[in-house]
Amino acid sequence: MGEFELIRNYFAAAPCAQPGEGVALGIGDDCALLSVAPGEQLAISTDTLVAGVHFPGVCDPFLLGQRALGVSASDLAAMGASPLAFTLALTLPDVSADWLEAFARGLNEMAQGCSMRLIGGDTTRGPLSLTVTVFGSVPTGQALTRSGARPGDLLCVGGPLGDGAGALPLVLNQRSTEASTTQVLLARYWSPQPQLGLGRALRGKATAALDISDGLLADCGHIALASGVRLQVERERLPMSGALLSFFGLEQARQAALAGGDDYVLAFTLPPSELDSLVSAGWPVSVVGRVVEGQGVALIDDQGQDITPLTRGYQHFRETP
Known part of the structure; x- marks a missing residue:
């Protein structure tokens, strides 16, 4: 042919x-x-x-x-x-x-x-x-970019994190689990649903945005760099599905949510005054941190201590020792 x-x-x-x-x-x-x-x-x-x-x-x-x-x-x-x-x-x-x-x-x-x-x-x-x-x-002039985040903004995501990474052992036939959990995780990997409606709803509201492909911490680094600010991610506020938690357990699920990638949900910064209208309209918005002065990305625990891991997400062409 x-x-x-x-x-x-x-x-x-x-x-x-x-x-x-x-x-x-x-x-x-x-x-x-x-x-x-x-x-x-x-x-x-x-x-x-x-x-x-x-x-x-x-x-x-x-x-x-x-x-x-x-x-x-x-x-x-x-x-x-x-x-x-x-x-x-x-x-x-x-x-x-x-x-x-x-x-x-x-x-x-x-x-x-x-x-x-x-x-x-x-x-x-x-x-x-x-x-x-x-x-x-x-x-014209309403596109969401990575460069507008300001100190005082909330850091938000558009849904559960980690399911794409959680699916990898199933995709690679390394593990198996009950059918209901398998179905949820594999659907998130093979059929990611672009958050097109949420993206349009964020016009004129979000100060910066991107989609999470390489992991929350790694991708938030792009917003921090482009905006000249520091993003603080609060570990206790990470939204995770029941399927991921039952398959991985809490600690491994957190790692998938923070650095696993393949989520394809939006991460965005938002003035606090804009949050209620989005939630009231039914958009799946979870606050996971905030924007402060400084640079880079930090993960903090429930005591406010910096617990940022060395591995923050997937990178192409990363040099190996």
């Missing part, structure tokens, strides 16, 4: 590749054309997932299709953007009709759930990897 036949059969015909709002021209030409309303800015982000690094080399292609787009769309949520479209660059070691059909179904399911249109991409032969570029729009 040639490249163009592969695209036509498995991607161009998918429901998510059909014309839709914001897409003036989709798959079929040298470029796609997007329409952005007056007073809007285009938000763009690219993620690459590599087999054996970001997901097991042997896995369910339907779930991989969901994960590939979900983790990328989470970046739009972090900016407060409304999703428009995405492209897919797919590198395959070989062509399998069954694999492609399942992958395309998973991709389409996540795309329709996020209201995104597939508008193009590329296919090549090589080790399995996926590069997704997402496009969204945000009113």
Whole structure:
């Protein structure tokens, strides 16, 4: 099967590749054309997932299709953007009709759930990897960034932490547990749900934001650096699911919540006066700390003592001794 036949059969015909709002021209030409309303800015982000690094080399292609787009769309949520479209660059070691059909179904399911249109991409032969570029729009001047946190702000997250990292022993078949716990943890890993609605609700309220991909402590470091402040994370306030706690126990669950990564929930700083309106509106906001003067990120215990661990999250290309 040639490249163009592969695209036509498995991607161009998918429901998510059909014309839709914001897409003036989709798959079929040298470029796609997007329409952005007056007073809007285009938000763009690219993620690459590599087999054996970001997901097991042997896995369910339907779930991989969901994960590939979900983790990328989470970046739009972090900016407060409304999703428009995405492209897919797919590198395959070989062509399998069954694999492609399942992958395309998973991709389409996540795309329709996020209201995104597939508008193009590329296919090549090589080790399995996926590069997704997402496009969204945000009113001019209202994008959430990492650089606005101020001393006195609250540090908040948009849901339970650690489930993605908690799922890894299950994904890698290193451990097993009861079905109800397995289902919760694996769903958080394979089908992360981008917090697009929460991101839009934070426009004009949050002073800084990002999505948690490499671990709470590591990612909060980006806000601290960009904003020129210090973030204090309070260990006792970490929100964790019952599934994670029952699978890992308290101490290991805390480690997953702090440094495990793969959460894809939003972390954001918020003036205290904005908290009640978000909670009253039903958004899943948990306060986990505060912003103070200084620099960096600190983890403190219930006595206010600094207990910051050396390992704060996942980093690509980290040098090993």
